[in-house]
Amino acid sequence: MKKTLLAILISGIVLFVLSYFFVSLNQETKALTNEDRSNAPGKFITLEHGLVHYDYEKKDSSELIVFIHGGGITGMEVWRNNIPYFQKKGYQTLAYDLYGRGYTDRPSIVYTPALMVDQLAQLLDTLQIKQPFTIISMSMGAMVALEYANKYPEHVKKIVFLDPATTGDYKPNALLKMPVVSNLLMTFYWYPKAVENQRKEFVDQQLFESYSERLKYFMEFKGYKYVNHSTWMHTLNQRNIELLKNLHQDVLLIYGERDPYFPTGNIATYQSLSPTLQHHGIKDAGHMPHFEKSHEVNPLIYSFLTGSAVSE
Structure with missing residues (x-):
């Protein structure tokens, strides 16, 4: 027996x-290869931790906007409805894929806010960008914007947050802290559900179906599970919202009124740390209001940047 x-x-x-x-x-x-990257818009540059994908639209004597995306695997593609708008308004634009996202390398390192701030600083330095600029950031990218503006305050003119993730609300399951168990969970549970779990970030489900095809494309490249796990353990559980009180820059906060990750109660916290902060809710929008409702969000940001009334 x-x-x-x-x-x-x-x-x-x-x-x-x-x-x-x-x-x-x-x-x-x-594996992410040169052939895959040959289909990507923009250019590539080698920084400390690998090859970085970026798109820099340079214009002499024009103001610059730097776009910092969130934790999503599609990287800077989330700005496709925004960057052309600001280019037509005469702005220079710089967007890039954070390490582990989009067409940028996915090194096996610890994914921390400091890593992302250093990536931005190195990118700007390598491109020899010396002029002050505005940052437009979303979700996890707001954490990068906050830390960068505190470290290099003379470089940043204004800041826009789109559904920012700076309060450390994400608390990873204790099982994810156990190496073997976490690998099993990422493989058997999280990866198979990864695309469908992001459906709740969208109100417009037809738009999500289109966006999900790009999710599926990028999540097939090696390193996806590791990058997300490391980000959960070392970035999304961190809180840096208190850095707001150190900023001298004007700040605009835009949020989707149906974002499952940004409780409207957070607005009071942001205002307590930055009394001059402006905020706007976008009706019938989720975690990426600039993607779902770009026709509303773009003019709001432009008005903030120029000090003019919204006319579109």
Whole structure:
């Protein structure tokens, strides 16, 4: 009887291990290659931790806007409805993919706010950008904007937050802190649900279906699970909102009124730290109001930048 139970136990363990490797082999099936990058807009530049994808529209003597996306794997593609608008208004624009996102390298390092701030600083330095600029940031990118503006206050003129994630509200499950268990959870549970879990970030479900195709494309490149896990453990659980009180720049906060990740109660906290902060809610928009309702958000930001009334 004992031998039978032992045999069943061993068989179960072997079957489980084989299942894990089988499932893993069908996830992150591709390496990010030069061929993949040849289809990407913009250019690439080598920084300390690898190749970085960026798009810099330079114009002499024009004001510059730097766009910092959030934690999403599609990277700077989330600005596709915004950047052309500001270029037509005469602005220079710089957008880039954070490490681990889009077409930028996915190094096996710890993903912290400091890493992302250093990436931005190195990118600006390498491109020899010396003029002060405005930052438009979303979600996790707001954390980068806050820390960068505190470290280099003379470089930043104004800041726009879109559904910012600076309060450290994300609390990872304790099981994710256990190496073997976390690998199992990422493989068997999180990765298969990754795309569908982002559906709740959108009000416009037809738009989500289109966006989800790009999610599926980028999540097939190796490193996706590692990057997200490291970001949960070392960035999204961090709180840096108190840095707001150190800023001298004007700040605009825009949020989707149906964003599941940004409780409207956070607005009072932002205002207590930055009394002159302006804020606007976007009706029937989720976590990316600039993506779902660009026709409303773009003029709001332009009005903030120019001090003019919204006319569009």
